[in-house]
Amino acid sequence: MGRSPCCEKEHMNKGAWTKEEDERLVSYIKSHGEGCWRSLPRAAGLLRCGKSCRLRWINYLRPDLKRGNFTHDEDELIIKLHSLLGNKWSLIAARLPGRTDNEIKNYWNTHIKRKLLSKGIDPATHRSINEAKIPDSKKTEDQIVKDVSFVSRFEKTKNSEEQKQNKSQKRNRSNGLVCKEERFEYYPIVVEEVKEEICPDLSLELRISPPWQNLNHDDDQRSPNTASRFYIENGMQCSSDTAKCQTEDSSSISYSSIDISSTSSIGYDFLGLKTRVLDFRSLEMK
DNA sequence: AAGGGGATCAACCGCACCTTA
DNA sequence: TTAAGGTGCGGTTGATCCCCT
Numbered sequence: 003m004g005r006s007p008c009c010e011k012e013h014m015n016k017g018a019w020t021k022e023e024d025e026r027l028v029s030y031i032k033s034h035g036e037g038c039w040r041s042l043p044r045a046a047g048l049l050r051c052g053k054s055c056r057l058r059w060i061n062y063l064r065p066d067l068k069r070g071n072f073t074h075d076e077d078e079l080i081i082k083l084h085s086l087l088g089n090k091w092s093l094i095a096a097r098l099p100g101r102t103d104n105e106i107k108n109y110w111n112t113h114i115k116r117k118l119l120s121k122g123i124d125p126a127t128h129r130s131i132n133e134a135k136i137p138d139s140k141k142t143e144d145q146i147v148k149d150v151s152f153v154s155r156f157e158k159t160k161n162s163e164e165q166k167q168n169k170s171q172k173r174n175r176s177n178g179l180v181c182k183e184e185r186f187e188y189y190p191i192v193v194e195e196v197k198e199e200i201c202p203d204l205s206l207e208l209r210i211s212p213p214w215q216n217l218n219h220d221d222d223q224r225s226p227n228t229a230s231r232f233y234i235e236n237g238m239q240c241s242s243d244t245a246k247c248q249t250e251d252s253s254s255i256s257y258s259s260i261d262i263s264s265t266s267s268i269g270y271d272f273l274g275l276k277t278r279v280l281d282f283r284s285l286e287m288k
Numbered sequence: 289a290a291g292g293g294g295a296t297c298a299a300c301c302g303c304a305c306c307t308t309a
Numbered sequence: 310t311t312a313a314g315g316t317g318c319g320g321t322t323g324a325t326c327c328c329c330t
Contacts, residue, residue, distance in 0.1 A: 018298075018324080040315065056316080057299065092318060103318075108297050 015049045019058055023048055027055055028063050061102045068100025072109055080106060081114060085128040 015023070030046035036059070039052035048055060072080070076098060083094045091103035091110075098106065110125075118125040122132065 016300075038315085051300090053301090053316085054299075060317095061298070089319065104298075107319075112296055 014051055014054075016054075019062075023050065024058070024063060027059060031059060031063075057104075061104045066100060067102065072101075072113075076101070077114065077117075080110065081118070081128075084110065084114075084125075 026046050026048055030042065034045070039056045041052070042048075042055050043050045043052055046055070050058075079098065080094060083097055087093050089107075091107045095101055095103040095106050115125040118128075119131075122130055124131050
């Protein structure tokens, strides 16, 4: 069954936006808010497709966008998130406030890919290019452990989780949120990686936990979907309100537990990065 | 100064997913 | 349950910029 086009292609402007079009769009959204992109162009007096308006707003006109070069910390964070999430640009962008998925995607393709290649790292797999050529059966234990890649298992696990949750819950796709009985909860992003095959003692789990309760902040009146904690645990006890987990074996892969509710105004160590960029409270949940 | 080629990034396209009736 | 509408995502394109010869 075919679908009607999102808008009439004829009589529509395409290509670069003019200053006047930008002003019309910004002015309309300022007074009416985002949403209903299909009818927005007509209401705003724009000869543009709704999708085009949405893209222009999200990628360029939104007032909370951070323009300018990516910082080194952002570079590192993007690389690490890409190793976890793959080409899920919207998920990566959700963890870099002020940056858009399009911007990150472009940046990845034009800068980071080359940077990784110059270091001998395959940007698709995050493996050493040389190591990638060695068959698994001939790799040493060290090489195999270095090759931990989260993407395939992540997809697999996430999909099965989603299937389960789809049956009983209303979903909000934005930023991996689940809307359940009028409350938002983060569904677990499980990155439990190949422990049975290559590293029996290793259990990596990337999880976005339910919203933190009993926050002693001035802005506690926010809706419950605006804050949460984000932590990665390594199959060990992870204290829920500490900024760092205790580990029994310091030689194991590093991990972090981040209480965003208590660290939003200070730097914290996400994936080994001292960074402030991972603040879910700044993410808008639609 | 010209132009060729690579780099960059805004914008488009097609598709998949979610919602709703 | 199903079809249609709405929205968002990821891949790709193309215009423009910039550097080098």
